[in-house]
Amino acid sequence: MTEPLVLAEPLATPRLDLLPLRVEHAEEMAAVLSDPALHAFIGGTPDSLGALRARYERLVAGAPDPGVSWCNWVLRPREDARLVGTVQATVTGRHTAEIAWVVGTPWQGRGFASEAARALVEWLGRVPVRTVVAHVRPDHLASAAVAAAAGLAPTEEEQDGERRWRSLHGG
Template sequence: MSWPRTVPLQTDRLSLEPLAVGHAIEMEAALAPPDLYRFTGGQSPTLQELQSRYARQVQGRSEDGSAGWQNWVIRPARGGPAIGFVQATLTQDGTDLVADLAWLVTASEQGRGLAGEAASAVVTWLTSIGVRHLRAAIHPDHLVSARVAQRLGLEPTLTVVDGEVLWAAVVAADPHGREIGQAVGR
């Protein structure tokens, strides 16, 4: 499968840049606050871990080609250091494209709707390239991420994987090219 290339995206307040290995230096600082791992576990990655991870991710696909990787670094539209990321792992389910989404905004920038704004820009782009199924795994106590998922049109399902609830939606284009979201069955 030939996966789409990650493209730059822009919102009123944010610039989403396709991930590059060079982003590791500034992302190390953005990912440093321990509170970021309250719901996901783990700890902040080292510079070397980020460089290694990003070197794999910028390839744009899994080693076997079964998944496409779309990764963006979020920064203020006016410039400045990176403040987070959005990622989408694309897979094929029959003839349908599925995107598993994840987002994170550094602790000092939280509470301003930036994660939702960035993730919405990514979802708009994903649906424009034919993605029709959206999913996100969210810890049941992570109310802020749940609000972001709701903003994207996702709803919680009864599926729980590794302690996280799967949120999902089916997105279809209407005849005028606008996106219409519909939560999937519980």
């Protein structure tokens, strides 16, 4: 088995622990991601516990392409130790990472997504990844604010109705 190019490792911010995803997180995350309103921008519907567990099993097993690393974290605020969301990076080689984030509805508006996305982009810079991108729907102002807080800027590129944001320091 080929070793992934990049492996998620525990990260910490002033308020959050970013823990590498484990299949065991599915039970708690199923509740975090259960609000249908959360899916208005990310699409789909909430996964059942079984479907989320199966997805986490695939994610933890890693990308089938040996040149791609799937790095996924759950977010745990230190104030109450409950999981509140996720961040992820799909790293292609060591050149480009595509990132995404989601925070459960009850915990939105507290800056958790921005804090976690900033930590993720900083970590990717140490890996080192040269370019970080995210795709944000133009009408999703909260995600645009998260992308900006993480040091990304909007480009003129669109894909599937989403604006491509790119790291300011990347190529």
